[in-house]
Structure formats: structure tokens, C-alpha cells
Amino acid sequence: MMSVEVLDSPPLVIGLGGALRVGELGPSRVVLVDALRTGRPVCLDVGSVDELDSAGLQLLFAFKTEAGRAGQAVTWQGVRHAHRAFARSIGLDVLVFGADGAAR
Amino acid sequence: MNPTDEAFARIQAQVYQTFLEEASEGIERLEQQLLHLRDGAPLELVGELFRVVHTIKGNAGGFGLATMVGLAHRMEAYLDVLRGGVAASSDGVEALLEGTDALRVLLDAGPGAPPEPYEPLRARLEFAAAGGVEGAHEETSTAAPHVVRLTVAPAADMLTFGLDPSMLIGEVARFGPLEIRCEAAALPSLAELDPDRIYLTWVLLVETIEPPENVAGMFDIAGDSCVVTAAIVEGVTVTPPPPLVAPKGSEGEPDAAGIGEEPAETPPAAPSAASSGAPGVRATLAAAPPGSTAPRPAAPAPEPRVPPAPAGFGSLRISVDKLDSVMNLVDELVILSSALAEGDPDAVGRPPPSRRHRDRLVRLTRITRSLNEAVLRMRSLPIGQIFNRFPRMIHDISARLGKEVRLELRGEGTELDKTLMERLGDPMIHLVRNSLDHGLETPEDRLAAGKPRTGVLTLSAEQRGDHVVIQVSDDGRGLHCDRILARARARGLVAPDARLTDAEIQRLILAPGFSTAEQVTDLSGRGVGMDVVHTTIRDFGGELSVSSVAGQGTTITLRVPLTMAVIEGQLVRFAGQIWVLPVPTILECVSIEAGRFTAVPGRAPVYELHDQSVPVLDLRRGLGLDADGPPGGLLLVLDAAGREVGVLVEQVLGRRQVVVKRLEQHAARVPGLSGATILGDGSVVFIIDASALPDLCPALELADLVTAPPRAA
Numbered sequence: 039m040m041s042v043e044v045l046d047s048p049p050l051v052i053g054l055g056g057a058l059r060v061g062e063l064g065p066s067r068v069v070l071v072d073a074l075r076t077g078r079p080v081c082l083d084v085g086s087v088d089e090l091d092s093a094g095l096q097l098l099f100a101f102k103t104e105a106g107r108a109g110q111a112v113t114w115q116g117v118r119h120a121h122r123a124f125a126r127s128i129g130l131d132v133l134v135f136g137a138d139g140a141a142r
Numbered sequence: 143m144n145p146t147d148e149a150f151a152r153i154q155a156q157v158y159q160t161f162l163e164e165a166s167e168g169i170e171r172l173e174q175q176l177l178h179l180r181d182g183a184p185l186e187l188v189g190e191l192f193r194v195v196h197t198i199k200g201n202a203g204g205f206g207l208a209t210m211v212g213l214a215h216r217m218e219a220y221l222d223v224l225r226g227g228v229a230a231s232s233d234g235v236e237a238l239l240e241g242t243d244a245l246r247v248l249l250d251a252g253p254g255a256p257p258e259p260y261e262p263l264r265a266r267l268e269f270a271a272a273g274g275v276e277g278a279h280e281e282t283s284t285a286a287p288h289v290v291r292l293t294v295a296p297a298a299d300m301l302t303f304g305l306d307p308s309m310l311i312g313e314v315a316r317f318g319p320l321e322i323r324c325e326a327a328a329l330p331s332l333a334e335l336d337p338d339r340i341y342l343t344w345v346l347l348v349e350t351i352e353p354p355e356n357v358a359g360m361f362d363i364a365g366d367s368c369v370v371t372a373a374i375v376e377g378v379t380v381t382p383p384p385p386l387v388a389p390k391g392s393e394g395e396p397d398a399a400g401i402g403e404e405p406a407e408t409p410p411a412a413p414s415a416a417s418s419g420a421p422g423v424r425a426t427l428a429a430a431p432p433g434s435t436a437p438r439p440a441a442p443a444p445e446p447r448v449p450p451a452p453a454g455f456g457s458l459r460i461s462v463d464k465l466d467s468v469m470n471l472v473d474e475l476v477i478l479s480s481a482l483a484e485g486d487p488d489a490v491g492r493p494p495p496s497r498r499h500r501d502r503l504v505r506l507t508r509i510t511r512s513l514n515e516a517v518l519r520m521r522s523l524p525i526g527q528i529f530n531r532f533p534r535m536i537h538d539i540s541a542r543l544g545k546e547v548r549l550e551l552r553g554e555g556t557e558l559d560k561t562l563m564e565r566l567g568d569p570m571i572h573l574v575r576n577s578l579d580h581g582l583e584t585p586e587d588r589l590a591a592g593k594p595r596t597g598v599l600t601l602s603a604e605q606r607g608d609h610v611v612i613q614v615s616d617d618g619r620g621l622h623c624d625r626i627l628a629r630a631r632a633r634g635l636v637a638p639d640a641r642l643t644d645a646e647i648q649r650l651i652l653a654p655g656f657s658t659a660e661q662v663t664d665l666s667g668r669g670v671g672m673d674v675v676h677t678t679i680r681d682f683g684g685e686l687s688v689s690s691v692a693g694q695g696t697t698i699t700l701r702v703p704l705t706m707a708v709i710e711g712q713l714v715r716f717a718g719q720i721w722v723l724p725v726p727t728i729l730e731c732v733s734i735e736a737g738r739f740t741a742v743p744g745r746a747p748v749y750e751l752h753d754q755s756v757p758v759l760d761l762r763r764g765l766g767l768d769a770d771g772p773p774g775g776l777l778l779v780l781d782a783a784g785r786e787v788g789v790l791v792e793q794v795l796g797r798r799q800v801v802v803k804r805l806e807q808h809a810a811r812v813p814g815l816s817g818a819t820i821l822g823d824g825s826v827v828f829i830i831d832a833s834a835l836p837d838l839c840p841a842l843e844l845a846d847l848v849t850a851p852p853r854a855a
Contacts, residue, residue, distance in 0.1 A: 060301040063337035071332050092306050096342055099324075100332050123386055127308045129322030129344060131383075 049079030049113065055086030058094030070101045080105060085116020095125055099134050160459065161201050165249050168194045172242045174530045177537055179230040179238070192221040198245065200362030206316045210248040212356045213260050216267035217241045223271050234270030239534065241267060253316075287318065290354045291375040292346040298339040300367045310368065311344060313360045318350035319382045349380045462560060465521055472510075472517050473801040477820055479510040480798050511799060518704070523563050525603045525612070526554030528570055532601065535571070539578050546585050546595055547578065552602035558610050562702060565682055566612070569675040573614040573698050574599065576672070581618030581696050591693065593617070609684075609726070610704060615697035621690035623647040629656065648688040652676040683709075683724070683802075683816050685833045709802055711819065711829065713795035716774050717767040720827045722800055722819055723778065727832035729786065730779040731794055739844060746841030749777055749788050757841070761789040764839025765814050765830075773842065780832045787836055802829060814838045 052073055054066055073080050082098070105112045117135050125131035171194050178187060199214035217238055224230055244260055292314065296307050314320055323345040330341065348357060354372035361370040483503055495503075529551050540547040558566070582597035589595050603612045623644050630636040630650045642650075650656060651672050679686045684702035703709065711722040730751070738750040739758070748755035756779055762768070774792035800819035816831035 060338050067332065067335065067337045074332060091301065092308055092340060092342070093301050093337055096329070096340065097332075097335070097337050099326065099342075100329055100335050103326065103329070104332050119386070124308065126383060126386055127312050127322075128342075129311075129324040131386075133324060 049081045049111065050076055051081045051083055051115070053083040053086065055084075055088075057089035058084075058087045058097070059089050059091040060093040063093060063097050067097060070097070074101070074104060074108065074110065077108070077110060079111040079113070081113045081115055083115040084121060085118070087116075087121065090121060090124055092128055095128065095130050095134060099130055102134055158205060161205060162249065163459065165198050165201060165245075168198045169242055169246050169249065170527075170530060172245075173239070173534045176235060176238050176242065177533050179224065179235045180232060182229065185225065185227065188221060188224045192218060192225055195221060196362070199359055200365075203313065203360040203362055206253055206313045206360075207248065208316050208352065208356070208360075209260065210245060211359045212352055213241055213244055213248065213264060213267075215356050215359055216264045216271070217245075220267050220271040223273070228273070231270060233266070237263060237266040237270055239537075287349050287351050288374050289376075289378045289380055290317075290348050290350055290352070290357045290372055291378070292344075292348070292354075292358060292370055292372045294344040294346060294361065295369040296340045296343075296364075297367045297369075298341070300340055300364070302338060303367055305364055305367055307340065307342075307344065307368070310361050310364060311346065314346055314348050314357060317348050317352050317357050317360075319348065319380050321347040321380045321382055323347075347375070347378060347380045462521075465517070469517050469521065472514050475510050476514060476799055476801050479507050480800075480821065481823065483507055483798070514799070518559065519557075521560045522557035522704075523560050524554060525556045525558050525563065525566075525610070526551070528563060528567055529554050529601050529603075531567070531571075532574055535574065536578065536599065539575065543578060544584055545578065545582055545597065547582060547597050547599055550598060550600040552600065553604050556603040556605050556610055557704075558603075558702070559704060562682060562704075565678065566700075566702065569678050569700070570601075570612075570614070572672075572675050574601070577614060577616040577618065577696070581616040581620075583619055587619075591619075605704070606701075609701050612700040612702065613697055614700075615695060617695040620692040620694050620696050621648050621651065621688070622692055626650050645689075648690055651688060652686065680831065680833055681816075683831070709800060709829075710797065711800035712797050713821075713827070714778070714791040715793040715795060716791040717762050717765075718792075719767075720795065720821075720825070722827055722829040723780070723832065724816075724829065725797060727780050727782070728778055729781050732777050732779075734775055734777045734790065741844055746787075747844050751777075751779065751788075754786075756786055756788040758788040758790065759835055759839035760842040761791070761830075761835070761839055764835060780835065782832045782834075782836050785836055787839075789835065789839070790842070800829070 050073055052069060054069075056062075058066060082101075084098075087094075102112050114135055122131050122135055125134050172191060175183075175187060175191055179191075195214050195218045199211050199218055202210040202214060220234060220238065224234075240263055244263060294307065294311065296305075300307065311322060325343045325345060326341070328341045328343070329335070335341070350357060354374055358370045358372035361368050532551075533549055536547055536549050577599050582599065583591065583593070585595035588597060598617045600613070600615045602615075603610055605611075627636065627642065627647050627650070630647075630653070631638055633656070635650060635653050635656065636642065652675075653673060656673065676686045679700055679702065682702065684700055687699045687701070688696070689699065690696040710725040712725050712728055714721050714723055732751065734749065739747050740750065740755070741747050742757075746757035746759055749758050750756075756777075758777070760773070762773060773790040776791050776794055777788050778791055778794075779786055779788050800821075802817040802819060812828075814831055814834050815828045816834075817829045818826050819829060820826055
């Protein structure tokens with residue numbers, strides 16, 4: 039349910055899709071770890087994520103935090119209102135997706 | 143709504159329905175058992191009541207029923223004190239009973255219930271919990287809002303149990319404006335992170351009038367899967383996040399569970415309903431099934447947020463609608479099976495079916511009957527479910543009347559069809575109220591009559607064959623036959639010169655509008671009671687009888703069928719038509735001999751049988767049928783509500799299981815008929831209500847009696 043596409047120019051765009059939820063996060067974590075190792079800016083495209091739970095958000099949060107510490111820029115694509123609303127319900131919307139309207 | 147949303151909503155509704163059912167059962171349990179606290183109930187019982195309230199509180203918290211949580215919390219606190227061995231005060235028990243009533247009201251009201259009306263009750267519960275010390279818990283009942291700070295630390299494996307922190311955190315917003323701070327101190331590096339474990343913790347600040355323990359109660363549903371602390375904090379301001387901007391075209395309800403076709407890049411528009419509604423943030427997936435994400439069709443569905451089933455996995459909760467649909471199918475099968483057993487009427491002249499075919503038919507009939515019985519058993523419930531309503535009712539009514547009453551229950555485990563059970567509830571309530579109001583005396587009157595000051599009201603049930611016999615008896619003043627007879631004569635119900643036995647006089651209380659109550663009360667004595675009870679019982683094929691001894695008490699006996707759905711029917715023919723009589727009502731069938739009839743002036747002629755005189759009724763006239771020609775040469779002796787009566791029929795046909803169709807479902811109730819059924823050939827025949835015949839049928843006129851030789855039985 040995911041694809042890694044290296045574009046001609048940075049950032050590295052990672053498409054996540056399907057279920058980002060407990061029990062189904064292992065492959066996504068591996069891809070995100072690999073993305074961190076590249077040291078390149080990363081654009082996470084979550085437009086195809088149609089299931090999300092606290093574990094999924096925690097994974098995105100961990101990635102964003104660690105990338106920030108490493109100086110890797112993280113941008114978002116395809117963030118839906120539902121993604122943000124769910125993140126807000128556990129206080130993670132700004133921490134993960136940035137301020138409202140920032141994620142595009 | 144997309145398909146995922148629909149599935150999501152359906153699961154939510156199912157889970158909430160389960161909560162309603164279980165909470166109702168818990169409340170009933172409380173009603174039944176709380177009264178025992180007055181008598182120094184054992185600590186095991188107190189502990190059980192505590193757990194019941196705790197479960198209600200926890201589950202209510204899971205659905206955001208904050209008022210219910212608050213009230214249950216006070217009840218729980220008092221029960222917790224009692225668990226420590228403190229004796230319950232009568233005021234405390236009354237407060238618990240009122241709390242139970244309030245829980246029922248709140249359960250019916252759902253999430254919109256206002257908190258205000260229960261503040262005095264909560265204060266009384268607090269007062270009781272403090273051992274009757276005023277103001278002991280004043281700080282928790284203040285109406286001024288304060289800020290409660292909660293720390294929420296989910297167990298690392300919480301998600302694998304089907305619980306998502308979002309479900310619980312979101313519910314806190316129902317208490318007031320909410321600020322959510324997520325903390326990640328324990329979050330490991332991505333390489334070390336186990337994605338199925340939760341490392342995050344949360345600090346929640348909520349502005350509310352509720353005490354901290356009530357707010358924390360929202361997390362009870364998580365049990366050991368979440369560690370929560372709660373305390374009031376001073377000098378802290380709650381800053382809820384600004385409303386989330388919903389994209390244009392959004393339906394307003396953010397849906398992370400069933401994230402559908404919502405565009406991601408749409409410009410901001412109006413605030414969503416979810417984010418703009420007060421107070422504070424409303425959790426997106428607050429009521430979502432566990433895992434917080436809706437199950438996709440292909441994915442294994444996570445466990446719904448259902449509280450643990452008290453009966454364990456050996457039982458299954460199933461809707462009555464589903465059972466009824468199975469029941470209807472079985473009814474059809476019974477009819478079809480009867481049709482096959484009757485054979486093909488067009489097959490005259492053809493070779494009879496083979497033995498193997500006949501054996502298969504017999505087997506089919508047997509299996510159909512077993513299937514029918516199995517479904518009926520599934521629909522059966524212990525009558526204790528009705529009986530258990532009464533301790534509380536008797537407690538309240540006897541207190542109002544200034545009477546002392548001890549209730550004895552027997553045979554609570556006796557099972558009865560659910561539909562019958564529902565219809566029995568109101569008649570039983572009326573009978574019990576009658577006993578309390580008119581039967582049982584005040585302590586002073588009882589002592590003056592040489593009786594113990596406490597009266598005894600007994601409810602009993604027992605299965606006898608395909609019927610259940612239920613009795614409501616008291617050791618009160620009994621029925622006064624002279625007063626009943628005088629009233630009946632005054633009302634023209636009895637001829638001035640009629641001589642009636644005590645039993646016949648006592649049955650007069652079943653006459654419409656009959657009442658000897660000197661004072662109409664709000665409990666009974668309106669004169670519309672016993673006849674309605676009688677009619678209701680008869681409507682579903684039951685019988686009611688009265689037995690009373692003046693000064694010693696009264697017993698009302700209800701004899702009701704185990705089920706209303708299928709009966710063993712005897713087909714008979716009279717007046718040129720086929721009819722069904724319930725087999726249990728037929729005591730005997732004989733060919734009549736002319737010399738055995740004896741005319742009795744003013745009463746039905748009797749038929750001498752086994753040295754007994756059986757009054758013979760005119761069934762045809764009773765049912766309003768054309769009475770020309772001889773009434774028939776076969777005498778059926780019937781058990782009509784405890785009275786033996788005879789009726790004449792022309793022919794006795796086969797016996798079979800018949801599916802009872804209530805006439806009231808299709809037409810007005812017809813006196814003397816308890817329903818209709820469809821025979822295998824598709825014809826509709828009526829089922830005779832034997833218990834109604836003595837009141838309905840005139841005496842047979844011997845002049846009509848031209849005996850005809852009986853046809854083949």
C-alpha cells in the first residue's frame with residue numbers, strides 16, 4: 039500500500055496509503071526509517087490513507103520529530119480534514135501536520 | 143454517508159444498544175437487591191451492588207453520559223463505604239433507590255440529560271457516604287467551575303485490546319472546555335519504535351463543575367489499560383484549540399475512521415459542526431469502535447467497544463426480532479408439515495405412499511415439533527423477571543399505605559414465553575396492588591384480628607404440563623361474599639332470587655365494572671381492574687380463578703399457556719364447520735345416550751357421566767351460529783377455567799399442532815374464540831376458547847336434542 043518515488047529534485051516523496059493503524063504499521067515504519075537515512079527533505083503524501091488510529095499518528099509523529107532533530111524538512115500532501123480532526127482529538131494535529139492550513 | 147460510515151454507524155448503534163440493555167439489567171438488579179441493605183445485607187451483596195454501579199458508571203462514561211457518571215459515582219462512593227462494613231442508613235438506602243430511579247431516567251434520556259435536577263440527590267448520597275456528616279463532601283458538589291487536570295497514561299498494549307486513547311480523551315470534552323497536551327517523553331527513536339505500542343501520554347485540562355473523580359470516571363471502561371490521575375488545579379487557564387476549518391463540501395463530521403472521498407486540498411470554509419460545537423473539542427472518533435478506525439470490508443473487524451458480557455461467552459444476546467423471524471419460519475414449517483402429513487387430496491385412487499415415504503413424513507413432523515420447541519425455549523424467560531419488579535413496588539406502596547408487608551417469591555426460575563411475559567406484567571401489577579390496597583390490613587387491624595402485624599404477600603409460579611400456574615396470594619382480610627353479592631344484586635348482575643355458591647360469588651369480582659372498594663384510590667378500586675385482568679389473561683389463552691376465605695386471605699390463580707404460538711389442537715366439526723379445541727382442555731369424549739340427560743330448572747341440563755353431572759352448554763348458540771338441526775351426538779367434556787362443562791359436536795377429527803394466529807391482529811376480538819389457524823389445505827378454522835364458554839353459552843335446550851348416531855371419529 040505504499041510507494042517510494044525519488045523525483046528528479048528533492049524532496050523525497052513518500053506515498054502512504056490504506057490503513058495506517060495498529061497491526062499494519064510495520065512496513066510503513068521501515069519505509070520511514072529508510073527515508074530518515076537518506077537525509078533528504080521528505081514529503082509525506084497521506085492522501086490515500088483511509089484508516090488512521092493513534093498508533094498510526096504516533097508513527098507519523100515519531101518520524102516528524104526525528105526528522106526535525108536531524109534537520110530534515112518534512113512537508114505534507116493530501117492531508118484531509120478527517121486526518122487533522124482525528125489528530126486534534128488527541129492533541130497531535132499541530133505537532134504532526136503543523137498549524138491549520140499549513141498542510142497542503 | 144459512504145458505506146464505511148454506514149457500517150461505522152451500525153456498529154455504534156449496536157454497541158450502544160448493548161450498553162442500554164446491560165445498564166437496564168444492572169438497574170433492575172439494583173432495584174431488586176437494594177432493599178436488602180436495610181436488613182443488614184451480607185458484604186458479598188454489597189460488593190455485588192458496588193460492582194453493578196461501577197459497571198454502569200464505567201460504561202456510561204464510555205458513551206459520554208456525564209450526568210449518569212456523576213450520579214453513579216456518588217452511589218458507588220456510598221456503597222464503597224458500606225463495603226467497609228458500615229451499616230446502611232434508611233435515608234441512605236432511600237437515596238440509593240432514588241438514585242436507581244434517576245439512573246433509569248438518565249438512561250432513557252440519553253446524552254442530552256441535564257445535570258441540574260440531581261444535585262440534591264447527589265448531596266444526599268454524599269451525606270450518607272460521609273456517615274451523615276453535613277458538608278463532608280462539600281468541595282465536590284460546588285457549582286463553581288474549576289479546572290481538573292488529568293494525566294492519562296495508556297498501557298503500551300492498549301490498542302491491541304481494541305481501545306484507542308482517542309475514544310476516551312474525546313469524551314472528556316463533554317465535561318467542559320478541554321485542552322489536550324500530548325507528551326512524548328517516552329517515545330523512542332523510529333528505529334526502536336514498536337508501532338503497535340503506545341508510548342505517548344496525555345495531560346488534559348478541563349474546565350468543569352464536576353469533581354475530578356467524575357471526570358476520571360470516563361476512563362473506567364479502560365480498566366487496567368489506562369492509568370489516570372485527576373486533581374483540581376488552581377491558577378490554570380484552559381485553552382481549547384480554535385475551531386478546525388472544514389473543507390467546503392464536508393458534511394461537517396470529520397471522519398477519520400471512514401476517511402472517504404473528502405478532498406484534501408479544498409480551501410477553508412465554514413467551521414465544522416464537530417469542531418465548533420461547545421464545549422471545547424469534540425473528539426473525532428470519540429464513539430468509534432476500537433482501534434478508532436472503521437473496519438474496511440476486507441479487513442478483520444476489531445472488537446467493538448462492548449463491555450464484558452456478564453454471562454461469559456457461553457451465551458449470546460440476540461434481538462427478539464431475529465427470534466421472531468425464525469419463529470415465523472418455523473410456523474410456516476409446521477403448517478407445511480401438517481399439510482404433508484394429511485396427504486394429497488388429489489391423490490384419491492392413486493396408490494398410497496410407500497412406507498419409506500410415510501416414515502420420512504413422520505420424521506419430518508417430529509423434527510418440526512422439536513424445532514418448534516427449541517425456538518420456544520429460546521424465547522422463554524424466567525418469570526423472576528416479572529417478580530423482581532415487586533420488591534421495590536411493594537416497599538413504596540406499603541409505606542404509603544402504612545402497612546407492613548413481607549413478600550415471598552417462589553418459582554422465580556419458571557420459564558415463560560417472552561411475549562406472554564410482557565403481557566403478564568400489567569395484570570400482575572394490578573393483582574399485587576389489589577392485595578396491598580384491599581387485601582392486606584394495617585398492622586393495627588391485623589393485631590386486632592389476632593394476626594401477626596406483618597402481612598404476607600406471596601407470588602409463586604410453577605409449570606404444570608403445557609401451562610404455567612401463577613398465584614398471587616395474601617393472608618389479608620379475604621373476600622366478603624355477602625358484600626360482593628349485595629353489590630352484584632344492586633348492579634343487576636345477579637337476579638334477586640339467585641342462589642350462588644361462594645365460588646360463583648367470588649367470580650363476580652371479574653364482572654366488568656364490579657368493585658366493592660368503598661374508597662377509590664390511585665392504586666386500585668376503580669372498578670375497572672379485575673375484569674380487565676381477566677380479559678387480558680383470557681386473550682392469550684389463559685384462565686383466572688379466585689379463591690378466598692373471609693378473614694384468612696385471597697389467592698388469585700392465573701393459568702397461562704407456556705406459549706401463545708403453537709398448540710396441540712383437536713379438530714372437531716359442528717354446525718357444519720371444522721373448529722379447533724386445545725387438546726389440554728378436553729377431558730373426555732363420549733357418544734351420548736339419550737337417557738343420561740337430566741333437565742335442571744333454571745340451569746343447564748346435565749349429562750350423567752361416571753356418577754357425575756356435567757352441565758351441557760349450547761355451543762352453537764353461544765358462538766352465534768345457526769342452531770337448526772341436531773347439535774351432534776358426541777359429548778366433549780371440557781375443562782373451562784376449572785369448571786367441567788359439556789358441549790356437543792358432530793364429529794371428532796384429527797389432532798395436530800396448530801399455529802395460533804391472534805384474531806386481534808386482523809379483526810376485533812371475538813368472544814369464545816382465542817384465535818384462528820391455517821390447516822394444511824390452506825383453510826382457516828377458528829380456535830375455541832374453552833374458558834369463555836360457561837359465560838358465553840346458554841344452556842342446551844333438551845328440545846333441540848335429537849340424538850344422531852355419531853359419525854366416524
